[in-house]
Amino acid sequence: VPFSEALKRAVEFHQAGDLTEAERWLQASLAAKPADFDALHLLGVISAQRGSFDEAERRFSQALAVDPHSAKAHVNRASVLRGLRRADEALASCDRALAIDVALVSAHATRAAILKDLGRLDEAVASCERALAVDPQSAPTLSIRGAIAHDMERYEDALADYASALAVQPNFPEALSNRGGVLNALKRYEEAL
Numbered sequence: 001v002p003f004s005e006a007l008k009r010a011v012e013f014h015q016a017g018d019l020t021e022a023e024r025w026l027q028a029s030l031a032a033k034p035a036d037f038d039a040l041h042l043l044g045v046i047s048a049q050r051g052s053f054d055e056a057e058r059r060f061s062q063a064l065a066v067d068p069h070s071a072k073a074h075v076n077r078a079s080v081l082r083g084l085r086r087a088d089e090a091l092a093s094c095d096r097a098l099a100i101d102v103a104l105v106s107a108h109a110t111r112a113a114i115l116k117d118l119g120r121l122d123e124a125v126a127s128c129e130r131a132l133a134v135d136p137q138s139a140p141t142l143s144i145r146g147a148i149a150h151d152m153e154r155y156e157d158a159l160a161d162y163a164s165a166l167a168v169q170p171n172f173p174e175a176l177s178n179r180g181g182v183l184n185a186l187k188r189y190e191e192a193l
Contacts, residue, residue, distance in 0.1 A: 003032040007039055019046050033057040037066040041073050045127065071100040075107045082114050090114050105131045109141040116148050124148050139169035143178065150182050158182045 009037045012027035021023075023046055044059030060077035062068065078093035091114055097107040108131035115124035128145040131138055146161030162179035165172055183192035 004031050004040070005055065006032065007036070010039070010042060014042060014046065016179065019049060022046060034188065035066050037070065037073075039065050040066065041070070041076070042090060042157055044076060044080075048080050048083075051083075053080040056080040063120075069100055070130055071097040071104050074100070075104065075110055076109065078107075078110050078114070081111070082117065100127070103134045105135045105141060106139050108139065109144055111143050112141070112148070116144065116151065121148050121152055137168050139165040139172050139175065142168070143175040146182075147178050150178065150185070155182050155186055 003029060006025050006029035010022045010029060012023060013019075014022035023043065026039050026043050026046075027037060030043075030048060031158055033039070039060050040063035042061060044056045047053075047056035050133065057077060057080045059177070060073055060080065064077065067073070074093045074097035078090040078097065081087075081090035081093060091111065094107050094114065097104055098111070104120040109125045112124045112127035112131065115121070125145065125148055128141050128148065131141040132145070133187050135141070142161045142165035146158045146165065149155070149158035159182055162175045163184070165175040166179070169175070180192045182191075
């Protein structure tokens with residue numbers, strides 16, 4: 001099977017949610033072209049989806065060795081570095097992504113989440129604000145800002161952010177769960193459930 005056909009099939013299987021078949025076709029495409037950015041990057045995405053953060057970080061690093069100017073790959077690498085609790089490296093990856101594309105919402109949002117993890121809440125809020133200036137309807141960013149407000153014990157602000165996130169994406173699991181946590185903190189137990 002030619003490289004382009006193998007990669008096309010891998011993308012189709014990934015979009016259909018069949019990670020095993022997508023990975024099989026990606027391996028076939030890499031056998032034909034070992035240093036292909038798209039195949040390496042998608043293998044990283046699949047590894048991250050499976051929770052194999054070490055493997056995902058390796059694949060994203062390989063992809064970035066091929067194309068160091070992919071802001072999206074830098075953000076994806078930052079996300080798995082966050083999962084590996086390598087915050088300084090994760091922030092550096094976000095900063096590299098933002099140096100390439102200052103308007104990349106996911107880079108600002110990922111940076112905010114990392115800063116929240118570190119307890120640097122004011123900086124985290126600032127990153128959320130930069131993301132929301134680009135896309136005021138970013139449900140992930142609204143949810144992260146809600147989580148930051150919760151950490152700051154600004155419960156009404158948190159509830160407002162979760163409501164905004166859920167207005168955009170009604171079944172967003174993180175926003176629903178975190179909203180329940182705020183309602184629980186407010187002793188509004190039935191709503192929390």
